[in-house]
Each structure stands twice: as C-alpha cells, then as structure tokens.
Amino acid sequence: MTAKEWKNWVLVFSLLCLDGLLPTIHLKVWQTFVLACKHFCQPCIEKVNLVIAKNLMVKFCTQVTQLYGAQFITPNMHLHCHLHESVRNFGSMYGFWLxxxxxxxxxxxxxxxxxxxxxxxxxxxxxxxxxxxxxxxxxxxxxxxxxxSYSSISPIQLTSSGLLTLPTSMITDIKTDCWSDLTHITFRHTVGSPVSVVGKEFHYNLCKVYSYMYRREVSVDNVSGVCTKYSSVHFKNESLGSVSNKQPDRNSHVFASWADDDTNFSDSLTPRLGKIRHFVHNVIELAVGEPVEHVFAYIDWFKTPSDQFGYLNPVSVWSTKLQNDGPASFLPIQRICGKAAWRHEMHNSQ
Structure with a gap:
C-alpha cells in the first residue's frame, strides 16, 4: 500500500472495517490512535488540538503496553509521542511530511x-x-x-497532487466577508440548459439565504432570477460531485456547518452530513451597479438518529431520511468542511 492508501485506511476506513473483527477493547485502543492522527493531520492546528493529539498518542502507547506488553512498543511508536514537538517547532505536518x-x-x-x-x-x-x-x-x-538538458524540450510544470493530502479544512466563518470569493472554485459540468429561470419558491429561499449570510434584509429585486446549475466543481484542490445525473457519486456526500436538526440556519460549527443534488451559480446586487457572484451546493440534509449503535468516534451514524426543504438547503460552498466516506447498514429495520 502507498502512504496515501495507509493514510486513508487509518483515518477513514479502519474503524468501520475492523468493527466486529477486533474485540471491543482492542478496537478502542485503535480508536485512540485514529483520533490522535485525526488531530495531527490538519492543515491548520491550534495549540489546544496539539495538546489533545499529544495526550492521545501517549495514551495509545500506554494502552498498547498494558494490552500487549512493553516489547511491542517500537521506536516508531515512541517517536509518535514526540510529533507534537515537531509541529510546535515547524508548523502543521502539511509543511514537512513526505x-x-x-x-x-x-x-x-x-x-x-x-x-x-x-x-x-x-x-x-x-x-x-x-x-x-x-x-x-x-x-x-x-x-x-x-x-x-535538451533545449528542444518545452518545460512542463510538475505540481504536487491535491490527492496526496487530506481534504483541506475549507470552512468559512459565518461572520466573514468571503462568500463572493470564487478564486478556488472551478466549474465543471452543467446540468440541463446552461441558464435556468428559477421558480418563485426557489427565488424566495435564495433571498432568505442572502439575508442570513450578510445579516441584513435582501430584496427579491436584488437577486437574479436566473442561475446556472453544475453537477460538479473543484474547490481548493477537492473534487465535489452531486447526484444530479441520477448516478451515485462518492464525492456527493459532505460534512458542513450550516443547518441544525430542524434544517434552520445555525451558527454552530458542528458539522452534519448532507448529500449534494447539484451546484447553483447565482448573482446578487448588493449595491447599485455592483453584481456579486455566489456558488451554492443545493443539498439534502440527513436526519440525526436517536442512537449511534455503538460506533466509535469519529464514525457517526445518520438516518437515511432526508430533509431538503427551506432556505438552509442552499449551502454556500465555503461552509463545506470536507467529504464523507459512508456505507449503508440496517438497524432495527431502519
């Protein structure tokens, strides 16, 4: 396996795949390691998260010693306990990992x-x-x-692939003024006709979204009555897809901080799972003669179930019932936290 595959295995798939294969006590020890790596592998890491990551890694090595014996502590495992020093001295691991x-x-x-x-x-x-x-x-x-070198050969730029890094932390604070920043957004495939005329309810919901984003009343007259729909976009080196083509897209499920359990707007940074139907490109006139472009993911939110069925953090359980009505279905793309790996399971006929 490549380093990228090992990284994805540890952070994304391992807790799901090992559930039922490892005894619970062993799985919980592995969970400690996964959580430590999750904190360490962030593009930007705060001091409090660095302390948490350090304590989790020390806890992991202590648990391994108690469960398997000191002879199973390798030099690499010991060095893991000093990772926080490297991050403190040189910054995020994104700057010096290999x-x-x-x-x-x-x-x-x-x-x-x-x-x-x-x-x-x-x-x-x-x-x-x-x-x-x-x-x-x-x-x-x-x-x-x-x-x-050969002078007849034109130089071709070699760039580092975004796929070699973890999904970047893309979230924008609700109080910032970055909603119209489309610098890191590349549109890919349109859905249906290039330009669509929006319906009355669609138009009304867009006004509500703009009013919440800019914290002031926005008139319907200032919001364009046409939009362009896309099935996929590139955002900050991440490919985001949708289910607009009625085909399952592994990039269409995302975590985002935007709506609460009742699909009302929420300032909370707690992310929830959603499925992107398509992307919407729309224009609003915030000042006379100054049109401003925005990109939204039109999203269906999954409902929170009453039980997590014993799955360990960071694995979360969501009901397949969807909530897709109201203004909160328009998610500014800047509020997406990252993509989600998922699978379906039946619990109590649900």
Missing part, C-alpha cells in the same frame, strides 16, 4: 534508463520536465544547464 517526496520518487522511478550512469540520466530527465529555465537561473549556471 507525500510530495514520495510522489516525485514515483515519477522518477518511471523514467527509462539504459542502466548506465543512472543518476545523471535521472537528473537530465528531471530537468527536462521541470520548470527550470535559463531565465530564472544566474548567468553562471547557463552553460551547466545546457549540458544537462
């Missing part, structure tokens, strides 16, 4: 060589496909670059 190095190693391992002077050949090929040019090098290095 995913990007592993990706470049994979790229270079695919280069063909003649088994002679391998290091020199790898360097030549790497320079051929890098962004290094004479223009961004000092003059004294130009002759060396010409000997190592």
């Amino acid at each position: 995913f990007s190095f592993e990706r470049y190693n994979g790229i270079m391992s695919d280069f063909h060589t003649n088994k002679k002077n391998i290091e020199e050949q790898l360097m030549k090929k790497f320079l051929m496909f890098s962004t290094t040019t004479e223009e961004n090098l000092d003059t004294e290095f130009h002759s060396h670059l010409k000997r190592l």
Whole structure:
C-alpha cells in the first residue's frame, strides 16, 4: 500500500472495517490512535488540538503496553509521542511530511534508463520536465544547464497532487466577508440548459439565504432570477460531485456547518452530513451597479438518529431520511468542511 492508501485506511476506513473483527477493547485502543492522527493531520492546528493529539498518542502507547506488553512498543511508536514537538517547532505536518517526496520518487522511478550512469540520466530527465529555465537561473549556471538538458524540450510544470493530502479544512466563518470569493472554485459540468429561470419558491429561499449570510434584509429585486446549475466543481484542490445525473457519486456526500436538526440556519460549527443534488451559480446586487457572484451546493440534509449503535468516534451514524426543504438547503460552498466516506447498514429495520 502507498502512504496515501495507509493514510486513508487509518483515518477513514479502519474503524468501520475492523468493527466486529477486533474485540471491543482492542478496537478502542485503535480508536485512540485514529483520533490522535485525526488531530495531527490538519492543515491548520491550534495549540489546544496539539495538546489533545499529544495526550492521545501517549495514551495509545500506554494502552498498547498494558494490552500487549512493553516489547511491542517500537521506536516508531515512541517517536509518535514526540510529533507534537515537531509541529510546535515547524508548523502543521502539511509543511514537512513526505507525500510530495514520495510522489516525485514515483515519477522518477518511471523514467527509462539504459542502466548506465543512472543518476545523471535521472537528473537530465528531471530537468527536462521541470520548470527550470535559463531565465530564472544566474548567468553562471547557463552553460551547466545546457549540458544537462535538451533545449528542444518545452518545460512542463510538475505540481504536487491535491490527492496526496487530506481534504483541506475549507470552512468559512459565518461572520466573514468571503462568500463572493470564487478564486478556488472551478466549474465543471452543467446540468440541463446552461441558464435556468428559477421558480418563485426557489427565488424566495435564495433571498432568505442572502439575508442570513450578510445579516441584513435582501430584496427579491436584488437577486437574479436566473442561475446556472453544475453537477460538479473543484474547490481548493477537492473534487465535489452531486447526484444530479441520477448516478451515485462518492464525492456527493459532505460534512458542513450550516443547518441544525430542524434544517434552520445555525451558527454552530458542528458539522452534519448532507448529500449534494447539484451546484447553483447565482448573482446578487448588493449595491447599485455592483453584481456579486455566489456558488451554492443545493443539498439534502440527513436526519440525526436517536442512537449511534455503538460506533466509535469519529464514525457517526445518520438516518437515511432526508430533509431538503427551506432556505438552509442552499449551502454556500465555503461552509463545506470536507467529504464523507459512508456505507449503508440496517438497524432495527431502519
């Protein structure tokens, strides 16, 4: 398995897959490790979360010692207890973990060589496909670059894939003024006709959403009566899908902080699960002659069940009954916390 696959296994799938295979006491020990990794693997981490992550990792090693014996504590497990020091000294793990190095190693391992002077050949090929040019090098290095690379090859930029990192924390505070910032949004496929005329209820709900977002009354006359619907978008290196094409899309289930259990607007940062129907691009005139664009995910919210059926945090259980009426079904894309991995199970005929 690759590092990316191990990361996804630990953080996303392991607690679900190991439930019923491991004894409860062993599963709870593993849960401690998963929660510690969940806190550590954040693009931005606060000091309080760093302390929590450290304590969880120490707790995990202590539990392993009690359950299996001290001989099972490896040097790597001990070093895990010092991860918080590295984060405190150098910042988020996103800044120094080795995913990007592993990706470049994979790229270079695919280069063909003649088994002679391998290091020199790898360097030549790497320079051929890098962004290094004479223009961004000092003059004294130009002759060396010409000997190592082929001038007939156009440089191609090698970028680090967003898939090699955890889903970024995308959430925008309700009190900020970033709703119209579409810098990190790329539209992909439209749904139906390019432009749709919205119905009366649709239009009314949009007005309610804008009023809540900007904390002032918004007139129907200021909200465009047309919109463009998309089946998928790219947002901050994440691909977000929908069920608009009546096809199951693994990227259509997301966690977001926007609605409460009654699908009313909520300032709470507690995320809830929803399923995206499609994306809506709409324009509002906040000031005379100043149209402002916005992107919403039109979403169905899952209901909270009365029982979690014994699943361990961070696994959560949601009823398949959906709530999709009212203004809170329009979710500003900036409020999406991340995507969700999910599976269906029957409990008590539910």
